[in-house]
Amino acid sequence: MAQKFHSTARKIVAIGRNYSEHAKELQNAIPKEPFFFLKPTSSFVRTRGNIEIPQGVVAHHEVELGVVIGETGRDISHNDALSHIAGYSLAIDMTARNIQDEIKKKGLPWSTLKGFDSFTPIGDFIPREKVFDPHQLGLWLKADDAIRQMGRTSDMIFRIPRLIQHVSSIMRLEEGDVLLTGTPSGVGPLIPGQTVSAGVTQGKEELDRLELKVVQRQGGYVYEADK
Amino acid sequence: MAQKFHSTARKIVAIGRNYSEHAKELQNAIPKEPFFFLKPTSSFVRTRGNIEIPQGVVAHHEVELGVVIGETGRDISHNDALSHIAGYSLAIDMTARNIQDEIKKKGLPWSTLKGFDSFTPIGDFIPREKVFDPHQLGLWLKADDAIRQMGRTSDMIFRIPRLIQHVSSIMRLEEGDVLLTGTPSGVGPLIPGQTVSAGVTQGKEELDRLELKVVQRQGGYVYEADK
Ligand SMILES: [Mg+2]
Ligand SMILES: [Mg+2]
Ligand SMILES: [Mg+2]
Numbered sequence: 001m002a003q004k005f006h007s008t009a010r011k012i013v014a015i016g017r018n019y020s021e022h023a024k025e026l027q028n029a030i031p032k033e034p035f036f037f038l039k040p041t042s043s044f045v046r047t048r049g050n051i052e053i054p055q056g057v058v059a060h061h062e063v064e065l066g067v068v069i070g071e072t073g074r075d076i077s078h079n080d081a082l083s084h085i086a087g088y089s090l091a092i093d094m095t096a097r098n099i100q101d102e103i104k105k106k107g108l109p110w111s112t113l114k115g116f117d118s119f120t121p122i123g124d125f126i127p128r129e130k131v132f133d134p135h136q137l138g139l140w141l142k143a144d145d146a147i148r149q150m151g152r153t154s155d156m157i158f159r160i161p162r163l164i165q166h167v168s169s170i171m172r173l174e175e176g177d178v179l180l181t182g183t184p185s186g187v188g189p190l191i192p193g194q195t196v197s198a199g200v201t202q203g204k205e206e207l208d209r210l211e212l213k214v215v216q217r218q219g220g221y222v223y224e225a226d227k
Numbered sequence: 228m229a230q231k232f233h234s235t236a237r238k239i240v241a242i243g244r245n246y247s248e249h250a251k252e253l254q255n256a257i258p259k260e261p262f263f264f265l266k267p268t269s270s271f272v273r274t275r276g277n278i279e280i281p282q283g284v285v286a287h288h289e290v291e292l293g294v295v296i297g298e299t300g301r302d303i304s305h306n307d308a309l310s311h312i313a314g315y316s317l318a319i320d321m322t323a324r325n326i327q328d329e330i331k332k333k334g335l336p337w338s339t340l341k342g343f344d345s346f347t348p349i350g351d352f353i354p355r356e357k358v359f360d361p362h363q364l365g366l367w368l369k370a371d372d373a374i375r376q377m378g379r380t381s382d383m384i385f386r387i388p389r390l391i392q393h394v395s396s397i398m399r400l401e402e403g404d405v406l407l408t409g410t411p412s413g414v415g416p417l418i419p420g421q422t423v424s425a426g427v428t429q430g431k432e433e434l435d436r437l438e439l440k441v442v443q444r445q446g447g448y449v450y451e452a453d454k
Binding site: 009010011013016035036037038039040041042043054074075103104105106107108109110111112115116117166169170171172173174219220221 | 236237262263268269270281302330334336338344393396397399400401446447448
């Protein structure tokens with residue numbers, strides 16, 4: 001079942017500011033405990049699809065390692081956490097950065113700015129057996145031919161067991177749920193006409209790769225900055 | 228399928244500040260366009276279940292009319308909106324108000340404060356045929372024997388077609404998704420040992436009723452105010 005998470009997942013839990021270089025590049029403080037937001041599964045888009053940028057939106061890429069939950073659990077202990085993982089998936093947590101800048105000042109929810117259709121490009125299911133250590137993977141992202149992000153999951157501030165322990169102390173994690181573990185530094189805008197590609201590597205092996213076109217969303221919500 | 232939304236829903240979209248008396252009671256401005264946040268479906272609890280209050284949390288009740296989506300759609304027009312509705316459901320949008328007060332100041336996401344397990348008591352599926360006009364319903368909520376909320380859906384600032392139009396311009400609405408339409412005034416804390424009951428009425432008829440016990444959550448996340 002968990003390998004079908006693209007169609008069965010009921011929630012995407014995304015961790016913020018989990019790489020210190022990324023927290024710094026956005027002038028954010030390093031968090032004392034993990035924090036997260038929800039993304040709707042309707043925002044999934046598969047490789048070779050389109051990322052649609054809504055009108056008026058400055059959309060940033062954030063390449064991330066996704067963890068796919070296998071066994072449902074609540075109050076999962078640090079020690080038990082890895083046994084609740086079915087596998088992994090490469091993801092891009094697209095973010096409407098200009099909406100975020102406004103919304104943070106107003107203390108409003110993040111759901112719109114993280115939740116647009118196509119704002120979560122997501123790769124294949126990678127069974128956990130294929131991953132020797134999820135904290136020893138490489139993540140990279142390119143816009144056209146320019147490398148934008150090149151990070152290592154060893155740089156996470158809070159590691160996966162701590163993230164699972166934290167989230168499951170608040171909300172039950174269910175089979176097929178996806179946990180996005182935060183992005184390394186190098187985030188930046190994607191604009192219509194560009195192609196974005198991203199990969200997750202284990203040593204010299206590429207475990208998965210995403211490639212999507214960036215297009216202008218036709219119709220839909222139009223963002224106008226607050227005057 | 229939509230009548231099985233309790234087990235199939237992939238998202239709960241909850242509208243904030245959609246009744247002016249409620250916006251005022253929390254000293255919030257009346258919004259110029261609808262705004263919303265996501266709740267995880269893992270927060271559903273059925274009638275006769277328990278609402279678990281995490282340690283350190285001041286949890287407020289918000290009785291709301293839920294709309295259950297039937298036909299999946301994107302960029303749903305105001306005119307088409309009602310045809311995408313399969314039915315309705317009575318809900319309580321539980322809110323960790325003291326976490327919210329802190330998080331709003333910090334510009335952080337609302338997902339934790341709205342998303343604890345059992346923070347979305349949810350009623351039966353009410354087929355749309357049973358509801359003559361969703362904007363002519365009564366909503367009430369009691370803590371033990373004391374009436375706390377007593378509102379009318381005719382007082383919504385943004386009506387259901389506008390909410391569906393707005394949300395679906397940002398994120399696709401899918402069969403079984405639940406839209407919570409905001410709460411009338413009278414929100415307040417529920418504490419362990421209390422019983423909460425709520426109802427949705429159409430004229431003199433009660434369409435559904437919820438009744439839950441409020442208990443202290445054992446284990447799990449403990450909220451400590453930022454010092
Ligand atoms: Mg991210
Ligand atoms: Mg509410
Ligand atoms: Mg009932």
